[in-house]
Amino acid sequence: MTATIQNSRQAFRRTSTVFAALTMAAGAVGSLAVSASAQSAMPAFPVTVAPPLAKHIKTWDEFPGRFEAVARVELRPRVSGYVEKVHFTEGALVKQGDLLFTLDKRPFQIAVDAAKAEVARTQAQVVFAKADLERASPLVETKVLSEQVFEQRKSSLGVAEAQVLAAQAQLHSAELNLEWAEVRAPISGRVSDKKIDVGNLVLGGQVNSTLMATIVTVDPIHFVFDTSEADYLRYARLRQSGALPSSRLAPNPVRIKLGDETTWAHEGVMDFIDNSFNQRSGTIRGRAVLPNKDDILSPGIFARISVYGGDIDALLVPDAAIVSDQAHKILYTVNADNVIVATPVTLGQLYEGLRVVRSGLKPDDRVVIEGVANPAIRPGTKVAPTQGTIQPPQTAAATKGSTAEK
Numbered sequence: 001m002t003a004t005i006q007n008s009r010q011a012f013r014r015t016s017t018v019f020a021a022l023t024m025a026a027g028a029v030g031s032l033a034v035s036a037s038a039q040s041a042m043p044a045f046p047v048t049v050a051p052p053l054a055k056h057i058k059t060w061d062e063f064p065g066r067f068e069a070v071a072r073v074e075l076r077p078r079v080s081g082y083v084e085k086v087h088f089t090e091g092a093l094v095k096q097g098d099l100l101f102t103l104d105k106r107p108f109q110i111a112v113d114a115a116k117a118e119v120a121r122t123q124a125q126v127v128f129a130k131a132d133l134e135r136a137s138p139l140v141e142t143k144v145l146s147e148q149v150f151e152q153r154k155s156s157l158g159v160a161e162a163q164v165l166a167a168q169a170q171l172h173s174a175e176l177n178l179e180w181a182e183v184r185a186p187i188s189g190r191v192s193d194k195k196i197d198v199g200n201l202v203l204g205g206q207v208n209s210t211l212m213a214t215i216v217t218v219d220p221i222h223f224v225f226d227t228s229e230a231d232y233l234r235y236a237r238l239r240q241s242g243a244l245p246s247s248r249l250a251p252n253p254v255r256i257k258l259g260d261e262t263t264w265a266h267e268g269v270m271d272f273i274d275n276s277f278n279q280r281s282g283t284i285r286g287r288a289v290l291p292n293k294d295d296i297l298s299p300g301i302f303a304r305i306s307v308y309g310g311d312i313d314a315l316l317v318p319d320a321a322i323v324s325d326q327a328h329k330i331l332y333t334v335n336a337d338n339v340i341v342a343t344p345v346t347l348g349q350l351y352e353g354l355r356v357v358r359s360g361l362k363p364d365d366r367v368v369i370e371g372v373a374n375p376a377i378r379p380g381t382k383v384a385p386t387q388g389t390i391q392p393p394q395t396a397a398a399t400k401g402s403t404a405e406k
Contacts, residue, residue, distance in 0.1 A: 044338065044382045044383050044384040045371065045374060045376055045377060045381060045382075045383050045384065046371065046383070046384045046385075046386060047334070047368050047370060047371035047372075047374075047377065047383045047384070047385055047386070048368070048369050048370035048371060048385070048386050048387075048388040049333075049334050049366040049367060049368055049369065049385040049386070049387065049388065050366070050367060050369050050387065050388040050389050050390045051363060051364060051365065051366065051367065051390075052315035052316060052317050052357060052361055052363065052365065052367055052390060053315070053316040053317070053354060053390040053391070053392075054313065054314070054315055054316075054363055055313075055314055055316060055351075056311060056312070056313050056314075057311065057312065057314050057316075057351050057356070058308065058310075058311055059308070059309040059310055059311070059312050059314075059348070059349065059356070060255065060306040060307065060308060060309060060349050061231065061306065061307050061309045061349075062304055062305070062306050062307075062349070063225040063226070063227060063231075063286075063304065063305050063307065064225065064302065064303075064304055064305075065223055065224055065225025065226070065302070065303065065304070065305050066223070066224060066225075066300060066301060066302045066303070067221055067222065067223050067224075067297050067298065067299050067300065067301045067303065068221070068222045068223070068224050068299050068300075069189070069216035069217050069218075069221065069222070069299045070217045070220055070221060070222055070289070071187055071189070071216070071217045072214065072215070072216045072217075072299075073186050073187055073189075073214065073215045073216075074211055074214050075100065075101075075183065075185075075186075075191075075211070075212045075213040075214060075215060076204075076209040076210060076211055076212060077101075077103065077180070077183055077202045077203070077204040077209060077210060077212065078177075078180040078204050078205070078209075079103065079108070079177050079180045079181060079204040079205075080201070080202060080203050080204040080205070081103035081104050081107065081108075081181060081201070081202065081204070082103060082104045082199065082200070082201050082202075083101060083102075083103060083196055083197065083198050083199060083200050083201075083202060084102045084103055084104050084105075084198065085101070085102040085198060086100070086101055086194055086197075086198060087099045087100055087101065087102065088100045088191055088194075088213075090191070090192070090193040090194060091190065091191065091192070091193065092190070092191060093188075093189070093190055093191075093218065094185045094188065094189065094190075094191050094215065095185065095188045096185055096186065096187055096188045097184050097185060098184060098185045099182055099183075099184055100183050100184060100185055100191070100212075100213065101182075101183035101194075101196075101212055102181065102182055102183070103181040103182075103183070103202070104181070105178060105181045108174065108177045108178035108181050109178060111174040111177065111178070112171065112174040112175055112178050114174070115167065115170045115171035115173075115174040115175075116171055118167040118170060118171070119164065119167040119168055119170075119171050121167070122160060122163040122164040122166075122167045123164050125160040125163065125164075126157065126160040126161050126163075126164055128160075129153070129156045129157035129159075129160040129161075130157055132153050132156070132157075133150075133153045133154055133156075133157050136149070136150050136153050137150075180204070183212060185215060186215070187215055187217060188217065188218075189215045189216050189217040189218050190215065190216055190218055191213055191214070191215050192213050192214040192215070193213070194212065194213055195210075195211050195212055195213055196210060196211075196212050216299055218292055218295055219291060219292040219293055219295070220268075220289050220290060220291050220292060221289070221290060221291075221292040221297050221299070222271075222287055222288070222289055223254075223256055223268065223287065223288045223289075223290065223303070223305055224285060224286070224287050225285070225286055225287075225288075225305050226278070226281065226283035226284065226285055226286070227283060227284055227286055228282065228283055229277065229282055229283070229284075232277075232284050234309075235247075235309070238309070238310050243310045243311070244308070244309070244310040246273075247270035247271075247272075247273050247286065248272075248273050250270075251269035251270060251271065252269065252270045252307070252308050253267065253268075253269055253270075253308050254267070254268050254269060254270060254288045254290070254305055254306065254307050254308065255267055255268075255305070255306040256268065256288075256290065256303050256304070256305050256306070257303060257304050257306070258301070258303050259302065259303065264306055266290055266297070267290065268288045268289055268290025268291070269288060269289060269290070270286065270287070270288050270307070271287060271288065271289045272286065272287040273285075273286050273287075274286070286307075288305060288307075306349075314348070314351070314356045314357070315356070315357045315361050315363060316351060316352075316354035316355065316356060316357070316390065317331065317354060317355055317357055317361075317367055317369070317390060318353075318354055318355070318369060318390060319350075319354075319355050320369070320372065321367055321368060321369045321372055322345075322347070322355065323342075323372060325342070325344075328344050329344070329345055329346070329347050330342050330343060330344055330345065331343045331345050331357075331360075331361060331365075331367050331368075332367070332368040332372055332377065332379075333361075333365045333366055333367055333368065334366045334368060334383060334385050337382075338382060338383055338384065338385055339380060339381065339382055339383070340368070340377060340378060340379050340380060340381045340383060341379060342379040343360055343361060343365065344360050345357050345358075345359065345360035345361050346358040346359040346360055352392040352393075352394070353392050353393035353394065354390070354392055354393075366385065367390075368383075368385075369388055369390060370388065371383070
């Protein structure tokens with residue numbers, strides 16, 4: 001009897017366990033069904049889509065670089081002497097020929113006076129030699145004086161005349177040294193601080209001469225930058241096709257933007273392309289020249305240059321539609337089933353406030369231009385697109401203004 005009761009209890013426990021498991025499984029299936037039903041019932045997210053704006057534009061390629069003076073001169077004396085006076089304000093603009101330094105002129109003036117005396121002495125010898133030769137001429141004809149003596153007197157006149165020339169050359173040299181005792185600006189530009197003070201001895205000449213100051217030109221000014229081999233080849237192909245003249249032969253336009261500027265405020269032209277690539281960096285040096293009448297540009301300033309790269313048929317989108325995915329740029333497009341698709345693209349320059357898409361986008365793609373910031377918008381998301389248009393910001397603002405007035 002007792003064994004029968006125990007068996008009945010064990011059977012009941014087993015039945016209860018199975019029933020509980022079946023109940024939990026049924027509940028889970030019911031939850032999944034409810035979740036799937038809820039998901040399928042979720043409304044599509046609203047977004048605004050538009051095809052990219054197709055436009056024929058001028059392309060500009062950007063490169064970093066820095067300004068350099070068109071000419072830079074190290075001011076060094078041509079003669080040695082003691083600095084007697086400084087005539088310029090450090091950092092000021094100077095003109096070609098302005099007096100900058102004066103050396104002690106007394107030794108050079110003494111040399112000039114001595115050279116003048118030597119010229120006078122040799123000229124006196126010439127006068128005497130001419131008179132002596134004139135006296136000898138009739139004596140030779142009467143055979144009173146031999147031909148040999150006459151030729152000696154003629155030779156003495158030639159030597160005296162040569163000595164005059166040598167003395168005059170020595171005088172010119174002494175006068176030149178006296179002139180060089182005044183150190184003047186060889187070019188117009190901005191002068192640096194003085195590297196030597198009054199009372200110091202400076203060494204002149206071609207070797208180990210003393211640096212006194214430097215001068216750099218101000219207007220115009222050069223901008224130097226490096227381009228890659230790929231950019232160089234692209235420009236070369238454009239030249240071959242006739243789409244863009246070579247910057248070695250034509251002054252192609254450039255624009256420059258300083259670090260604190262938001263627009264390309266400075267315009268110039270290309271004037272030089274180097275003749276070879278740098279073997280270490282694999283780049284080639286280019287140079288532009290531009291005016292600097294307001295003197296805001298200075299050698300050594302870093303900036304960005306925009307070089308004209310020819311005309312192209314481009315597709316434009318707003319920057320707000322671009323999504324960054326690690327190192328890639330992506331545009332969200334909507335397919336025929338109204339599902340978000342991530343489209344990798346290669347971007348180019350800004351044009352009238354819109355971004356150029358170089359590759360990855362087709363003219364008939366529907367680009368999401370509003371709603372990208374919604375965190376629910378992801379690839380594979382079902383959306384409810386509304387048709388819009390892409391316009392440059394200025395055009396869009398003018399359109400809104402006219403609509404508001406109405």
